[in-house]
Amino acid sequence: MKIVFLKDLKADEVIAKDIYNEEGKLLITAGTKVGRGSISFLKRNNVFLVHIEDEKLSDIKVDKKLEKLKTKTLTKMPLIFNNILTGEYKNTMEAMETVDELVDYIVDKGTVNTNLYEVKLYDDYTYIHCLDTGIMAAFLGLSMGLNTARIKDLSIAAMLHDIGKTKIPSEIINKKEKLTDQEYAIIKNHPAYGRDILNSIGMLSEEVIDGVFNHHERYDGSGYPRGLKGNEISQFGRIISICDVFTAVSANRSYRLRFKPNEAYELILSGSGSMFDPDFVDEFRNTFFIYPLGSCVRLSNGVEGYVVKQNKSFPDRPVIRVIYEKDKANSISPYEIDLLQHNDIIIEEVI
Ligand SMILES: [Fe+2]
Structure with missing residues (x-):
């Protein structure tokens, strides 16, 4: 499971967590495959973050x-x-x-x-x-x-x-x-x-x-x-x-x-x-942790990845599964950085 902004949601992706509108009415249930209609439907309902399934992050599950x-x-x-x-x-x-x-x-x-x-x-x-x-x-x-x-x-x-x-x-x-x-x-x-x-x-x-x-x-x-x-x-x-x-x-x-x-x-x-x-x-x-599991972040050393594990009492130092490095496009094999072990690296932003 990973978290994406609605603007980055693509057709055929599978919703991992029920989506509600602001009044708490169910809009789309988990397991639904996204179509073009559903993206504009979610936009009209002011939804801006969605949880979707991702093979590379299949170990992260919604409770x-x-x-x-x-x-x-x-x-x-x-x-x-x-x-x-x-x-x-x-x-x-x-x-x-x-x-x-x-x-x-x-x-x-x-x-x-x-x-x-x-x-x-x-x-x-x-x-x-x-x-x-x-x-x-x-x-x-x-x-x-x-x-x-x-x-x-x-x-x-x-x-x-x-x-x-x-x-x-x-x-x-x-x-x-x-x-x-x-x-x-x-x-x-x-x-x-x-x-x-x-x-x-x-x-x-x-x-x-x-x-x-x-x-x-x-x-x-x-x-x-x-x-x-x-x-x-x-x-x-x-x-x-x-x-x-x-x-x-x-x-x-x-x-x-x-x-x-x-x-x-x-x-x-x-x-x-x-x-x-x-x-x-x-x-x-x-x-409480600052960055939820499945959120995508950019680190100060230029790499990007997903939060896959938290470190208790260190809300801003989770473990990141890196899936992208500058200049290497999609070709890297994923690896993990435990920010608790790397005090020189910080999370720069959620992307
Ligand atoms: Fe109040």
Whole structure:
């Protein structure tokens, strides 16, 4: 399996992973052979990255079970949100059982292939965004050693963190220009609205509600609504803030023009101790890799290849299978470079 930009997708290639639109509707299933029609169909749906099968990279596999569970959870997301907002609490808890299943899988598997741009393929605020934030939080919670019940709660809080925004006028939420001070003050109410909405269900734990209420607090006290500092901010709040900022920053950049997966990642690292709890940023570093398996990169020594293996705790130093060298066109036989063993070589860009 490898990852290609839509502009590089060719007819007759085989899709390796289900493709969704921004609302989470299935567009093309894995195993489908690409035709001309499907390329323009994907373009119309704003898809810009696709996973395709590749013989030379047949050892890299999509985690089909995880994909299935993500799809199942995604289809329940509108139900979860609508039920909470209309007070249908019994159905809400039923819909949330899929979150349980998803977290159980993540916990059972131990290390799932945690690649950041796998978690963030679209740039609009959608159910996919909520789901991705929830999955990211589950991975972080797992590597921090939380027990399964708490990881489930954390994941639910992360999925619902912005539910309070449903109480903010959509003109303000969707405004493209800079917000006035007054509008910004209104936006700042959304963590408290979220707390109130979730409180009214009466079935979620204090920790879930507090995580939502605290997700805009910052480690150095510069956040809102209360300007809490350090450990005054709940653990869930400190974890969700990292996941939320990561996905928000990814969304604000135009992936379609140029994709630089290291930028949002570095922003999180640079916020260590100011925006974020430094211990949790270390966990972030140990949990997520920058370059996903199957992505094509150019190295500083001029060669190009695919990421085929990760090195734990070294998010930017994976193993690369080189398939191209300058001046040698297609004639080289593939070989691997472990960037952990070659400190003089860096990844220059994703191509
Ligand atoms: Fe928020």
